[in-house]
Amino acid sequence: MGTPTKKRPFTLEVDDRMDKERAQSKGQEAKDCNASSSKNAMSPMDSEYQEDLEETTSDLKIKINKHFIKGFRGKTGEAAQDKDKFDMKRLFSAVSSGEVAQLEGLEQYLQRAMKHLTDSEYRSKGKTALLKALLNLKEGRNHTVTLLLDIAEKMDDLKEFVNAAYTDIYYKGQTALHVAIERRSQLFVELLVQKGADVHAKACGKFFQLHDGPCFYFGELPLSLAACTNQKDIVDFLLDNQFQNADVRETDSQGNIVLHALVMVADNSPENTDFIIKMYDHILTRAAQLHPKVKLEEIENKQGLTPVKLAAKKGKIELFKHMLHREFQDKDTRHLSRKFTEWVYGPVYSSLYDLSSLDSYEKNSVLEIIVYGTEIPNRPEMLQVEPLNKLLEEKWRRFAHPIFLFNFVVYLIYLSIFSIVTYPWKPESNQTNQTPPYPLEKTLDGHLLLSGQVILLLGSVYFFLKGLSDLRRKRPTIESFPVDGLCDLLFFIQAVLFLASTVLYFCSRKEYLGCMVLCLALTWINLLYYSRGSKNMGIYGVMIQKVIIGDIFHFFVVYMVFLFGFSAAVFTLLDKPQEQPEQGTQVACKTVSVTNFTATALELFKFTIGMGDLEFTDRYRYKEVFYVLLISYIVLTYILLLNMLIALMSKTVQRTSDESTNIWRLQRATTILDIERHLPKCLKRRLRSGVEKVLGKGNVEEHRWCFRVQEVNWNKWNADMRIINEDPGNQEVWMPPEEPSEAS
Structure with missing residues (x-):
C-alpha cells in the first residue's frame, strides 16, 4: 500500500511583495472569491496564466515581510525590487513556454528570498509550476521540468514538490504523476517516480467521478489511469520498478481496483473492447507473476462486486463475454482461465466453464445480478452468453419445469374453487335486504363452502406476501416494468382485492361483492402468467404486455x-x-x-x-x-x-x-x-448444476466447480490445443463398447 505524502503542519513563508502589490493581490483574490462562489463555475484544467484565489487550508502558515527586517543577511529588501524577481505570473509563463532560459536566476532568487516552489505564492488552487509545465508539453518534452525538479531537490523540498496535488473541487488530488501519464510521457513518469512521486496518489475530484457533465472516471490511481488510457509500457513500469511499485490491490474511494476501473471504462464498442480486453489480461497475468498468491479477480469493491460481477451489473457484454470465455494456454497462467477445453474432435468442443460467482447457488451471483438487475439495458443478450444460457436450460429441465407445472395445476385448482365458491357466496334473493355476513347452512354444501373460502383467504395472504417480497427485491423501473413488474403487480392487486372484499364482508358492507367480482376477473387474467412455460404462448404473452403497457x-x-x-x-x-307528468297523461316516448x-x-x-x-x-x-x-x-x-x-x-x-x-x-x-x-438447502445442494473438476496449476491441484458445454465452431480447429482428455466421450459414466458413447 502507498504511503501518503505528509504535509508540514507548520510552514514559515517569506512574502517580499510591496504594499501596493499586496493590496492588488487581495483585491484580485476577493474578485476571484466572488466568482468562484457560483456552484456552476468550473476551473479549467490549464490556461496560460491563472490568478485564482488560493483556498484556505488546515495548515498553519506564517509569512514574514522582509521589508521590516533591515540589514537581514546584509540586504535591505533589494531582492524584492530586483529585476530578476519571480512571481507566479512570470514563473508559470516561463514553464508554459518550455524555455529554460526564461528560468535563469530562479534558483538564486529563491535562495536569496528564502522561498520554495511549494509556497502558496507559487500555487494556484494547488497547481504548482511542475504541474503547469507538464500540462504544456511540446512533442512530449518540456525541459523546464528537469530544472524545476533539480531546484526543488537542492532546496530540500523535492518530495512535497513532486507530490503537490490540485485542491480544486473538480481536480482534487491530481498530482504531477497523473498529468504525466495523461500526457502519455513515459520519460517524465519514470523521472517523477525516481524523484519520489507517490504511485498511489488518488485523484478524487469531481471531474474524476461519474456524474452528469464533463468527467472521466479511471479509478483515481496512476496505475488505473495508465491502464484505462492503454499505456502498457507505463503499466509495466509502475508494477515493477526499482523505486516504488504500484500495488495492484490498491483501491480508490469506491473500493475499485484497476480491474474494476477497466470494466467501468469499457463501452462495448469494437475499438474500446479490443484494448480493454488486452489490458485486462495483461494486468491479470502480470499480477500473477509478481504476486502469485493474490487472486485479483476475487477482490470486491464497496458494493460487494468483483470485476466480473461489475461487468454484469453495468451491462458491459463484450468484456463480460471475454471474462467468461477466457482461456490461457500457457502452463504458468492457465490457472487464470475461466474456460477449459475438455476434449476436441474436429469442430466439436467440450468446454468446462468455471461457475465460481456465476451460478445462483452462491449469493449475489452473476446470474442473479443480470436477471434481477432492472437497470441493465441488455439483460436478454447477456443471458445468451455461455455458459449462462445452457446453465438456465439445465436448471429448467432438472427442477424448474416440473415445479412450474405443479404450481400451474395448483393455481388451476385455486381458480376453480374461486369460481365455484363465488356464486353461492353472493346474497340470495331472500337475503337482499339483509347485511353480511350471511349465515351458512350446517350441511355438507355449507361446510364445503366454508372450506373453499378459507382456502381462498390463505391463497390471497400468500399472494400478498409474495407480491410484496418480489416487488421489493426486483424494484422494476418504468422501462423494465412489462418484463419484471407487471405479473407481480397483478397478483398483488388480486390479493389486495380479495382481502379488501373479506374485510368489507365482515364489516357488514355490501360493497364486498364489487371487490370480489373484480378479483375473480383478475384471477382468470393472471392465468396468462403460466404461458411463459411454453415458448409460443410466452412470446404471445410478451407482445400482449408490450401493447397494453x-x-x-x-x-x-x-x-x-x-x-x-x-x-x-x-x-x-x-x-x-322536466318534472314527471301525472299519471294518465300521454307523453311521447321519443x-x-x-x-x-x-x-x-x-x-x-x-x-x-x-x-x-x-x-x-x-x-x-x-x-x-x-x-x-x-x-x-x-x-x-x-x-x-x-x-x-x-x-x-x-x-x-x-x-x-x-x-x-x-x-x-x-x-x-x-x-x-x-x-x-424457495428450494430447501438440502434439495438445492442436490440439484446444483455442474461437476467438480481437479484442474492443475503447475504441480498444485486446484478444485473447481465447472459446467460442461458442448459447442461447435467451424472457424476454429484443433491445432496443438491443451486439452484435459485425449479422447472425446462421456467422462462421467463408462459406457459399454458395443453402445455408442454420447458426447457430453
Whole structure:
C-alpha cells in the first residue's frame, strides 16, 4: 500500500511583495472569491496564466515581510525590487513556454528570498509550476521540468514538490504523476517516480467521478489511469520498478481496483473492447507473476462486486463475454482461465466453464445480478452468453419445469374453487335486504363452502406476501416494468382485492361483492402468467404486455382528454329534465333524458365503439353547435384515435417480434431463479448444476466447480490445443463398447 505524502503542519513563508502589490493581490483574490462562489463555475484544467484565489487550508502558515527586517543577511529588501524577481505570473509563463532560459536566476532568487516552489505564492488552487509545465508539453518534452525538479531537490523540498496535488473541487488530488501519464510521457513518469512521486496518489475530484457533465472516471490511481488510457509500457513500469511499485490491490474511494476501473471504462464498442480486453489480461497475468498468491479477480469493491460481477451489473457484454470465455494456454497462467477445453474432435468442443460467482447457488451471483438487475439495458443478450444460457436450460429441465407445472395445476385448482365458491357466496334473493355476513347452512354444501373460502383467504395472504417480497427485491423501473413488474403487480392487486372484499364482508358492507367480482376477473387474467412455460404462448404473452403497457396506455390517456372535454361541452348544452307528468297523461316516448355528467360521458363512449345515437336526447340548446360537437367527437375518436391505435399496435407487434423471444427467455429465467430461491438447502445442494473438476496449476491441484458445454465452431480447429482428455466421450459414466458413447 502507498504511503501518503505528509504535509508540514507548520510552514514559515517569506512574502517580499510591496504594499501596493499586496493590496492588488487581495483585491484580485476577493474578485476571484466572488466568482468562484457560483456552484456552476468550473476551473479549467490549464490556461496560460491563472490568478485564482488560493483556498484556505488546515495548515498553519506564517509569512514574514522582509521589508521590516533591515540589514537581514546584509540586504535591505533589494531582492524584492530586483529585476530578476519571480512571481507566479512570470514563473508559470516561463514553464508554459518550455524555455529554460526564461528560468535563469530562479534558483538564486529563491535562495536569496528564502522561498520554495511549494509556497502558496507559487500555487494556484494547488497547481504548482511542475504541474503547469507538464500540462504544456511540446512533442512530449518540456525541459523546464528537469530544472524545476533539480531546484526543488537542492532546496530540500523535492518530495512535497513532486507530490503537490490540485485542491480544486473538480481536480482534487491530481498530482504531477497523473498529468504525466495523461500526457502519455513515459520519460517524465519514470523521472517523477525516481524523484519520489507517490504511485498511489488518488485523484478524487469531481471531474474524476461519474456524474452528469464533463468527467472521466479511471479509478483515481496512476496505475488505473495508465491502464484505462492503454499505456502498457507505463503499466509495466509502475508494477515493477526499482523505486516504488504500484500495488495492484490498491483501491480508490469506491473500493475499485484497476480491474474494476477497466470494466467501468469499457463501452462495448469494437475499438474500446479490443484494448480493454488486452489490458485486462495483461494486468491479470502480470499480477500473477509478481504476486502469485493474490487472486485479483476475487477482490470486491464497496458494493460487494468483483470485476466480473461489475461487468454484469453495468451491462458491459463484450468484456463480460471475454471474462467468461477466457482461456490461457500457457502452463504458468492457465490457472487464470475461466474456460477449459475438455476434449476436441474436429469442430466439436467440450468446454468446462468455471461457475465460481456465476451460478445462483452462491449469493449475489452473476446470474442473479443480470436477471434481477432492472437497470441493465441488455439483460436478454447477456443471458445468451455461455455458459449462462445452457446453465438456465439445465436448471429448467432438472427442477424448474416440473415445479412450474405443479404450481400451474395448483393455481388451476385455486381458480376453480374461486369460481365455484363465488356464486353461492353472493346474497340470495331472500337475503337482499339483509347485511353480511350471511349465515351458512350446517350441511355438507355449507361446510364445503366454508372450506373453499378459507382456502381462498390463505391463497390471497400468500399472494400478498409474495407480491410484496418480489416487488421489493426486483424494484422494476418504468422501462423494465412489462418484463419484471407487471405479473407481480397483478397478483398483488388480486390479493389486495380479495382481502379488501373479506374485510368489507365482515364489516357488514355490501360493497364486498364489487371487490370480489373484480378479483375473480383478475384471477382468470393472471392465468396468462403460466404461458411463459411454453415458448409460443410466452412470446404471445410478451407482445400482449408490450401493447397494453405501451400503445393502449397512451391511447387511453389521449382518449380521456377528448372524452372529458366533449362530455363537459355537451352536458353544458343540455337542459334540465322536466318534472314527471301525472299519471294518465300521454307523453311521447321519443328519447331518454340525460340527467348528469356521468350519463353524458357514457353516451359519448358509445359513439367510440360504434353504438352511439345522435338523437340520444332532445333536450338541448343550439342544435347546430350540439351536432358539431358530436360529429367532431366521432371523427377524432372513432375514426382517428381508434385507427391510430390499430396502426401502432401493428407496428409494436412487428417491432417486438424479434426481441420477444429474448424477453420471454428473461422472464423464464426470472421464474427459474424464483423457484430455486424457495428450494430447501438440502434439495438445492442436490440439484446444483455442474461437476467438480481437479484442474492443475503447475504441480498444485486446484478444485473447481465447472459446467460442461458442448459447442461447435467451424472457424476454429484443433491445432496443438491443451486439452484435459485425449479422447472425446462421456467422462462421467463408462459406457459399454458395443453402445455408442454420447458426447457430453
